[in-house]
Amino acid sequence: MINYLKSEQYRMLRKKxxxxxxxxxxxxxxxxGAVLAYFGKTDPTFPYATSNFYYSNVLGGAGLIxxxxxxxxxxxxxxxxxxxxxxxxxxxxxxxxxxxxLILTFIYFLVLCIIGLSLLxxxxxxxxxxxxxxxxxxxxxxxxxxxxxxxxFLLIHTLKLLNMGDVYILVIxxxxxxxxxxxxxxxxxxxxxxxxxxxxxxxxxxxRNLMGFMDKTAQIGYPYFLTGGLLAAAAIVIGxxxxxxxxxx
Amino acid sequence: METVIQTAQxxxxxxGTNVIKPFHFSLFKGEICALIGxxxxxxxxxxxxxxxxLIPTSGEIRLFGKIEQDKEDARRRMGFLIETPAxxxxxxxxxxxxxxVLQRGIVExxxxxxxxxxxxxxxxxxxxxxxxxxxxxxxxxxxxxxLSSPDCLVLDEPINGLDAEGIREIRNLLIRLNEEKQxxxxxxxxxxxELHLLATRFVFLKDGAVVEDISKEALQEKSRxxxxxxxxxxxxAVRLLEQNYPAISYKVLPDQVITIDxxxxxxxxxxxxxxxxxxxxxxxxxxxxNLEEYFLELVGxxxx
Numbered sequence: 001m002i003n004y005l006k007s008e009q010y011r012m013l014r015k016k017x018x019x020x021x022x023x024x025x026x027x028x029x030x031x032x033g034a035v036l037a038y039f040g041k042t043d044p045t046f047p048y049a050t051s052n053f054y055y056s057n058v059l060g061g062a063g064l065i066x067x068x069x070x071x072x073x074x075x076x077x078x079x080x081x082x083x084x085x086x087x088x089x090x091x092x093x094x095x096x097x098x099x100x101x102l103i104l105t106f107i108y109f110l111v112l113c114i115i116g117l118s119l120l121x122x123x124x125x126x127x128x129x130x131x132x133x134x135x136x137x138x139x140x141x142x143x144x145x146x147x148x149x150x151x152x153f154l155l156i157h158t159l160k161l162l163n164m165g166d167v168y169i170l171v172i173x174x175x176x177x178x179x180x181x182x183x184x185x186x187x188x189x190x191x192x193x194x195x196x197x198x199x200x201x202x203x204x205x206x207x208r209n210l211m212g213f214m215d216k217t218a219q220i221g222y223p224y225f226l227t228g229g230l231l232a233a234a235a236i237v238i239g240x241x242x243x244x245x246x247x248x249x
Numbered sequence: 250m251e252t253v254i255q256t257a258q259x260x261x262x263x264x265g266t267n268v269i270k271p272f273h274f275s276l277f278k279g280e281i282c283a284l285i286g287x288x289x290x291x292x293x294x295x296x297x298x299x300x301x302x303l304i305p306t307s308g309e310i311r312l313f314g315k316i317e318q319d320k321e322d323a324r325r326r327m328g329f330l331i332e333t334p335a336x337x338x339x340x341x342x343x344x345x346x347x348x349x350v351l352q353r354g355i356v357e358x359x360x361x362x363x364x365x366x367x368x369x370x371x372x373x374x375x376x377x378x379x380x381x382x383x384x385x386x387x388x389x390x391x392x393x394x395x396l397s398s399p400d401c402l403v404l405d406e407p408i409n410g411l412d413a414e415g416i417r418e419i420r421n422l423l424i425r426l427n428e429e430k431q432x433x434x435x436x437x438x439x440x441x442x443e444l445h446l447l448a449t450r451f452v453f454l455k456d457g458a459v460v461e462d463i464s465k466e467a468l469q470e471k472s473r474x475x476x477x478x479x480x481x482x483x484x485x486a487v488r489l490l491e492q493n494y495p496a497i498s499y500k501v502l503p504d505q506v507i508t509i510d511x512x513x514x515x516x517x518x519x520x521x522x523x524x525x526x527x528x529x530x531x532x533x534x535x536x537x538x539n540l541e542e543y544f545l546e547l548v549g550x551x552x553x
Binding site for chain 1: 297300301302303304320321322325327329331335336337344347349352353354393397
């Protein structure tokens, strides 16, 4: 596994498009902060030059974070998977391939998220009006987001390795992380049982998390970990089982 | 003799259709075995099952006598080139091989330069894979096969896209590897004349089943088809043939050439018959069917 990790790392470090995308993400975070700070300085009545508003935009942009997760995942599970036959025919186990690619892409994504979060807090606390407790409020909300985003990352990884088309993957992500709650709400009107499931849908939880942050009452809660954990486990189980018997062409 | 590849009751079905019928096969160390069949006969499916790209529906594969978990390790002693070679398009040949050197834990520092030199790509190592011609891609695929100094090569259409000189080079390379390093080779190609020059054993496949498994010597023996005799007096020679072999089938061609169907085993006697009766024999030879004719006769029809 170590040798396989080394080779994939060699490949990943030479992915210019990945590093460029990461840079763009960080620039966008900086640009958003810079724009808010600029208007805050030039217009005293501008109400949004606060760290809370700045942070809420990131917390409300879970969809964009999942999109970044998709792009990072693409670096090792994109078109390059055509070379997998060389790896499999050398006797490297499919489980090794699955976990190695996951570990590397996830570490990259994690580092990018930590840099992004540090940049966010740095800009928010330095250039924008900040209230006391805003950082702890932000960190609690971010902690709630982590399991949901992680499950999305794992799901993308599994679907990419199973060679599913990008459009299908985006539709599935949109369905689970964008509309599942709304759908369950509609179904719950006829079948009350679904009301409970609605409470645990990813988009419901993300909406509640944002509201909690806006109200300055964000707390780390178990439903986020329960939903994220179940989705992540399902993605891993499906990935390992399906990938172990998938034809590699 | 050591068995390199052994399969028993190996089958593969796709959506209920049996693509490979129970396949029993053994490949022994030092052999160059050609797998011959029409498009869709199941050659690539067999190769892919051997390489682990496809999971067999049933049956067993032993590589160097190993099964299950140990089989994965045994694959490290093999080099597979199945269908088109796949590499990272934006990497150079050197970078692509470096990726596999890391992956395979190869410690020899000059190995990349060595294999690139062997396949004739030493001067093209800094070119990106996407800029390579089909023949160069094929050569790089072979270089990858050789990277980990394998004991067995499994090659599916390795000379695809190569020009005549390239084909000859690869043929000579494979023969050299087989003779000098005792590398066992399991190969398929639609260019049967090449296989005829290269292989020491031929396995004919039709609709996923082996129809014949034959050594080069036996094949040559079986495919000898007709005697071709050039004499000074064809009319007299024919008369002698009819008198001594009443059921003989022959043709008289221009320039006193007679072709006799079959009767290979009677060649010596026929020659003696002519000379004893004053017919001068200028040329006397047995003509063989080529591999393509033999194959077409065996599987009955369309070309590969």
